[in-house]
Amino acid sequence: MLTGILVPTSGHIKVNGFVPHKEREKFVQGIGVVFGQRSQLWWDIGVIESFRLLRKVYGVGENDFKRLLDELVETLSLGELLNRPVRKLSLGQRMRCELAAALLHNPSILFLDEPTIGLDIVVKTEIREFLKRINRERGTTILLTTHDLQDIEALCSRVIMLDDGRIIYDGGLEELKTRWGKGREVVFTFGDAVRADRLAALTDGMDVKWSVGDAFTATVWIPLEINVSEVLSRVVGTMEISDIKIIETNTEEIVREIYRTGSAQTPEETLAGGGPSGGGSAGTAAGTSADREPSDDRPADDRPSDKAEAGASADSSRPTARAEATKP
Amino acid sequence: MNAAYFEFIRIRFLTMLAYRVNYYSGIIVYAINIGAYYFLWKAIYGDAGTLAGFTVEQMTTYVAVSWMARAFYFNNLDREISNEIRDGSVAVQMTRPINYLMVKMMQGFGEGVFRLLLFMVPGMILATLLFHVTLPTDPMRWIVFFVMIWFSFLINTQLNILTGLFAFFVENNEGLMRMKRVLVDLLSGVVVPIAFFPAWGRAFMDWLPFQAITYLPSSVFTGRTSDAETWHALLIQIGWFAVLVVPIVLMWRSARRRLFVQGG
Known part of the structure; x- marks a missing residue:
């Protein structure tokens, strides 16, 4: 919904000065989106071809493009990947290319939907470092959803937890820890x-x-x-x-605790059992089913743009299930 | 912006080129199809000079031209769109400042151009050598033909887009897509020229967009129409193109409202 894909059934939404679903083509010029689970690159063509295509799609000038690309290639060490077709990349390599692709038009907001899902620890760390860096250097606002709480610990200054469409926590990570950590x-x-x-x-x-x-x-x-x-x-x-x-108290424990106590509607056995009984469709930042997420219409332009943020989890019963699943 | 759309044509063309081995076999399949219909029609004609206003030569040419036109206008956009809707990658496309359906159309066009050059041209040469295909010599007719198969492409692609978009409204539109394919092949005149249908069938067909895909351009190209009829045929195509824009826009609008991503 925040990226303009979904049309809200009720409420108001304004991101970066635009109403996303109404002024979609103008609005998306200023955002970058990475979905961890699906590729935005073209499967059959070389990475660099995808990048060039995106340059035209976003109407980025040749010089700006070159400068940004060089920078991204260097920081994400993409050099040898550029001429390979996307289908021949490993997941980690692909994710680095996805990040670069989402940043080629220098967006002011970057949406990441589970950017580290399925990645090994080295790549995860690299990606976190990279995100911190662009947040610091370019002042890009980063909004990410994740079930990997280490992502949050490493990156986020503001955490929003959603459960069944309601915000159950919105604040800093430290505050979260001191308030809930026992x-x-x-x-x-x-x-x-x-x-x-x-x-x-x-x-x-x-x-x-x-x-x-x-x-x-x-x-x-x-x-x-x-x-x-x-x-x-x-x-x-x-x-x-x-x-x-x-x-130290594990953030995972805290989050689990919040989901258990903070939402009376969520049946405990769902949390403990880890079965996605309630949530049929999965979550992007705004949740994918428009009618279930009315509370997500919070205005985004009141946020300081130099802050990294996180919606911790988007869907009702799935977050803890995922958190548990990540622990071997 | 427009450069981007052109880029989609180019990239699809290059992608097709990368998988060209698939298409070498395709040329043979098309040649076999034309050959089969050629012998079938020859048997049907027997001693008869003309059937439904077609001479044997005209029929042969009609079959060859229809299949070659099909090579150009045919694409799998319905399947692509419905797959992208079902696996959710349509969402990725929506995060870009471009019109999704335009992109699809351009990709289809890239595919069409590829088939035209690497498929239709060699196939046509092959067919001309093997069978009694007589191609017109009047350059005007060639020009009109290419304009008309451009509209064939547009109309067929519009139908594909409509069929594909149904994936927004039903969980599985596989049956619909198959039905559409059979309908297009049968009613557009690839399998049987419309002139062979009974009178009520022809009258019925006049109200459907399918004949604008194959029958009209092929009839014009085989020289079965007068100049007035030719322009009339072109007008019918333009009319259908304009008419079909409406349901697509409506469908796309309401699809945006009910976009949900199946499986993530």
Whole structure:
């Protein structure tokens, strides 16, 4: 809906000064779109041919095109891919080309629909770095939907979570963490075998929870009110420790928690089971079924354009299902 | 902007060229088709000099020309459009500052030009050598013919677009597309010239766009029409082209409203 593909059934929508579905051809000049799951490049022709075609489609001048292309080829290291047909690219290579294709006309807003889906960790990191860079250097507003919460952690300054067409969270990521995060975990590996009651005795009077793994490892859960160093000092002073790991609250956990508590309508078994029972059609930024997403008509032009943003998840029961699926 | 549309023609042409091996076999298939109809008609004619106003030579030429015209106007835009609607890539196209249907039409044209040059021309030469095909010598008739098959292309493509767009409204329009293909081949006069239909059939056909696709241009080209009739035929084509724009625009408008992407 935000990209002008869908026509809303009710409400108002204005992006970048345009009403997307009404002034589509003018509006899309200023945006770039990448769908993680489908290619916008032409399957049978070389990458560079696709780029040239896009240059004509967007009416980009020859010189601007060359300059932008050189820059993109360099930052995304596309050099050797340019002359290959798209069908011979791997997913990661293709995604880098897709990003370049979406940016060739220097759009002021870039929409990304699950840009890192199915990519390996190296390419994911590269793409995140690249997105941060164009956000910083060109001031491109980036709006992305993702089920990969690491994307959000790496990129986003504003997070919007949708559930069943309603916004259930809209704010910064840090705020999200502090408001919803309930504590941290510390994993100890001890030099000698330990017993649970011994550990519990150490932190007597503190509201922490111990769980013992095997004889040598134990995990303690510390709520936000208690200082981690306080717990550590009690343990470290008396026990012989070979390793300590501090685990911050996982954003995934937080999001799961929000979806569980924040939306009364979502049945819990859907969340836990991970089956997409409610959501038939999948989500783009605005959700694809026009009648189900009335609340997404928020004006986009009141956002500072130098901020990266994220709609965390677009569809009702699918987000947590996806989040779970990404964990092996 | 227009440069972009031209670019779509060029790229489709090049893509087709990249897969040209497919089309070498296609030339043979067309030659066989023409040959089959040639012998079939010869058997039907037997000793008769003319049937429904066609002499054997005219019939042979009509068959050859019809198939060659078909090579130019024929395309799979209906299938392409319905596939793109069903797999959702139409959404990608909608994020570009171009008209989706125009792009499709241009791609179809690129395909048509490819077939015209690498298919129709060699096929025609082959057919002329093998069978008694007599091509007109009057350059004016050639020009009119090319104008007319341009309109054949437009009308056929419009029908394809309409059929393809049905994918917005039904989950699966496979049957519709097959029906359309058979209808076009049968009623446009590729299989049987319209003149062979019974009188009520011809009267009925006058009200359908199909004869404008093959029958009219082929009739003109084989020299069966007077000048007045030729212009009349061209007018019918232009008329149908204009008329068919209306349902396409209406359908596209309402399709935009009910765009949902099947499977993601």
